[in-house]
Amino acid sequence: MFSFKAKAQETEDLLSLVDSGGTTKTFIKSAFKSTRVINGHSLEFLSPGTMDFRILHRFGQLDQGYKNFFGLDQASMRMGFDFGLYRNLMIGVGRSTFKKELDGYFKYAPIMQSTGNKSFPMTIAIAAGITMNTSPWADPTINNYFSSRLAYYYQLIVGRKFSERFTLQLTPTMVHTNLVALHTQPNDVFALGAGARLKLTKRIALTGDYFHLFNGIERGVTYHPLSIGVDIETGGHVFQLHFSNATGMNERAFINETTTRWGKGEIRFGFNLSRVFQLKKKAKTDS
Template sequence: MKKFSSIIYVFILFMISWNTASAQDEDLLKLLGEEKPKREITKNAFKSTRVINSQSMEFLSPGTMDFIILHRFGQISEGMGNFFGLDQASMRMALDFGIMQNLMVGVGRSTYKKELDAFIKYAPIRQSTGLNNFPATIAISAGTTLNTLPWSDPSRKNYFTSRLAYYTQVIIGRKFNENFSLQLSPTMVHNNLVALQTMPNDVFASSLGGRVKVSKRMALTFDYTYIIHGVDKSMYKDPLSVGLDIETGGHVFQLHFSNSTGMNERAFITETTGSWDKAEIRFGFNLSRMFQIKKQKEVSKE
């Protein structure tokens, strides 16, 4: 836990020092007689509202709906017998909605455990430049999942609440320049029902996500989650995904490799069993298509 706290401390210091350098540049412009620019929200740190698995610091514009398909094949380690995993598939379909510039909600359905999920994401502070600027975006995301599989033991008394799990996370991210963005997301997942009485209901983790732009429409991404407490590390692994984002007009196409099967927070944080060193990884893609379902209000100019 001390090591994890040190990582967060260094991450925050790095962002503050970067912002201090930017503020000094603005003060220099002021001395030269140039007006300080108006406050502008920093956008496009990531091209999607998800890095790969994890929520990103990005938000949908108000009145926008994002239809997302997250698709993942079987394990590459299964070889030609399963065509390196391409004969299998797991997927999640979702609809996300932009409510305000700093508020969005979403719902989804996964084939893994037949889960339904929903979330809300809100940013009280967003990275900005100019007047009253701030060096980073700080957002809060909270969600729930519902397992709809038949009960493993229908003869016992089962409760609806046992199907539920919840998660809460804080996203701290910064777009350092047009080519590089980084974010850190401490997360807690609570399972109402666990397999063994000795297992904790709460899982603590932290995700690190980044984006490196390589061309006008392409960027490399990575998404790693370190499990701090709550799972058996001999059975479950830290989820790691690496990918390539391709922007094509209204679509964002993400190609990636990942050792996780599940694609909601409860699933990929608490139940990733694949190991990268054993090639227990899966090829997959995320496809995002934007729809404008409500016209944005025009800002009158004086």
């Protein structure tokens, strides 16, 4: 009797596979080797139960020449901790030397690129974060408000891994700053970001991201941020060498305050270092 029931259940399971096309749903992985392209968020997520310790380091401007040892005498950095909670949800915190900012964010993907049964051809994710400027007040004699230190950003990330070699994503973004320096500057800045990855070898890939600002650009003062880099995967590390015209390394900073441009050679060399730690035992399935 038990044998008959088992065989009937097995037949039913096989029929269900036939009805659904005979394939199970599989989520696409490794669209990017990091949860960030260079500056901006990527469509990639950390595995549940993992922590990514990230160090982002950027030197001074190359065009200053030997006086500043081609930028190596200066440096700014961001140190962060990112945590994978679920397959499609992660959070993170960080601290930057640029304006001594603290930041935190979450990233969630209601739809992820997959193959097989009920598949979807791309990933759609949202990211939202907050930054806090902890620098001393410019004028401590006036009545300063804590809320003036805060800024927020909201992003929609839409991307697709087209092949094992190529990934492309678009990132519409809004940055809201509670207090701006001049009344002519907008509190809300809108931008469209683009990020891409081209895999060259098993462990090396070209990456790049660019954000085009639709408002908030001050002629001769601020510019659109562009970064180009090389990812080198070494076991549990992802080491990224890059060039960028942005100094800041969170969304408020690199979108609102990129004050140098590629056309004049005002770019900075830098590197991002990522080390992933397994904090929780991996589940048997990734569903």
